[in-house]
Amino acid sequence: MFKELDPLLLSELRLAVMSILISAEEADFVYLKEKTNATAGNLSVQIDKLQQAGYIDVRKTFKGKRPQTICKVTFKGIHAFEKYIEALKSYIDIQNH
Amino acid sequence: MEEMQDRQLNEKESLELISRMIRNTQERMEEGSGTMFLIWGYTTVIVTMLVREMLMRTGSYQWQWLWFLLPVCGSIMTMIHLKKRSKKPRVITYVDKVINYIWTVLGITGFLLSVISIVYRLPILFFIVLIMGIGTTLTGLVINFRPLVIAGVLGMLLSSILVVRMPYTLQMLIFSLIFLVMMIIPGHYLNYKSRKRNV
Numbered sequence: 001m002f003k004e005l006d007p008l009l010l011s012e013l014r015l016a017v018m019s020i021l022i023s024a025e026e027a028d029f030v031y032l033k034e035k036t037n038a039t040a041g042n043l044s045v046q047i048d049k050l051q052q053a054g055y056i057d058v059r060k061t062f063k064g065k066r067p068q069t070i071c072k073v074t075f076k077g078i079h080a081f082e083k084y085i086e087a088l089k090s091y092i093d094i095q096n097h
Numbered sequence: 098m099e100e101m102q103d104r105q106l107n108e109k110e111s112l113e114l115i116s117r118m119i120r121n122t123q124e125r126m127e128e129g130s131g132t133m134f135l136i137w138g139y140t141t142v143i144v145t146m147l148v149r150e151m152l153m154r155t156g157s158y159q160w161q162w163l164w165f166l167l168p169v170c171g172s173i174m175t176m177i178h179l180k181k182r183s184k185k186p187r188v189i190t191y192v193d194k195v196i197n198y199i200w201t202v203l204g205i206t207g208f209l210l211s212v213i214s215i216v217y218r219l220p221i222l223f224f225i226v227l228i229m230g231i232g233t234t235l236t237g238l239v240i241n242f243r244p245l246v247i248a249g250v251l252g253m254l255l256s257s258i259l260v261v262r263m264p265y266t267l268q269m270l271i272f273s274l275i276f277l278v279m280m281i282i283p284g285h286y287l288n289y290k291s292r293k294r295n296v
Contacts, residue, residue, distance in 0.1 A: 010105045012114065019118035024190045027122075031186035035121055063183060070187070085115075091108040 005091075008053050009084045013038050013046045018081055021056060021073040029069035047071060055080055122190060130196070130240060131291060132178055134233070134284030140171045142273045142281070149269040168208060196236055203232045222272045226256035226279070233279055242290075245283050252279030 009015050016036045020027055033043050047069075050056045055077030059070045073081075106114060144167045151160035207228045214221040230252035237245030255275045259268055 010111075012104050012106050012110075015106065015111060015114055016118050019115045020122050020188075023119040023122040024188050025194050027188040028186060031188045034186050035118065063187075068187075084111075088108050088111055092112075 005087050006080055006084050008049065008055065009080065011046065013042065014050055015084075017043075017046060017050060017071070018055065018073065018077065021071055022078065022081055026070050026072040029071070032071065050077070053080075122188060123192075130236065131284045131286070131288030133175065133200075134280045134287065136174045136178060137171050137229075138276050138280030138284055140167055140174065141276045144170070145269050145273045145276075149266050153266055164211070168211075192239055195239055199235050199239075200232055203228050220260050222268055223256050223259035226252055226259060226272065226275050229276070230256055230279060233283070237283075242287065244286055248279050248283040255279075 009018060013036060016038075017032055020032060020035055029040075029043070029047070032038075032047075033040060036043065038046075047056070047058060051058045053076075054074060057072045057074055059072070061068050061070060144163065147166070148160055148163045151163065152158070207225055210219065210224050210228075211221060213219060214224075230249050232249070233252060234246055234249030237243065237247075237249055252275055255271075255278070258271055
C-alpha cells in the first residue's frame, strides 16, 4: 500500500535542506545556500516553513559584525525524514513488483 | 549545479537528491584537519628543540619552564586558525563533533599530566607521545584516513622508546622525531589530499 508522502518534504529545496541537516550537527545559511544553489529569498522562505513545522531549529547569532543563521534538525524533523524515506521505499517496492 | 527551486520531485529524484546532499556534506570532513596536526606538530618540535638547545648551552633546568610555550603558542595558533575558518560557510558534522571531543579530553589529560610532572617525577615525554598517538589514531579511524591511523599507531609504539633510560637531551630529540612522523608528515599529506579533493 502507498504510504502518504509528507507534502513539506516533497519540495526539492526543503528536502535538500533536510538531507544536509540530517547528516550534519548544524549548518549555517551560507553553507545551505552554497550546497543547494538556491536564491537567498527562496531558501529563507523554505527554512521558515521547516521551522514553523518544527522540523528544524533556527538560531540567529553574529559572526563578527555580520548576522549568522544556524539551522539544526529537531527530533520531530528526524522522525518526519525517516517516515518520508519509509514512504519512498514503499513506492519503489511497488514499482519493482 | 542548476538553481534549486520549490518544485516537487518524484520518488526516484527524491532518493537521488537525498543521497547527493548527504554525500556532499560528508565529503568535507577532512578539511582543516591537517592544519591542526601541523600547528601542534610544528609547535611541539620547535619548543622541544628550543628547550633542548637552552639546556645544552646553559645546563640550567630553569629553562624547562619554556615547555609552557607549547600550550600557549599552540592554543593561540589554534584560535587564529578557527577564526579564519569561521569566515567560510559553516557546517558541523557529527564527525567534527566527535573529533573535537576526543582532542578536548586528551588535551586536558596531557595538560594535567604536564602540571603533575612538575611536582612528581613522571616519564612525561612518553605520556605526551602516547596521548597524541591515541588522538591521531582515533582521528584517523573516525575520518577513515588510513595514513593517519598508521602514523598514530606508529607513534604509540615508538612512545615506548621514551621509557628507556637515556640522556634527557637524546629523549627530547627522539620525542621531536616521533612528532615529525606522527603529526607533521600526515598533517601535510591530509591537507594535500583534501586540497586535491576540493579542486
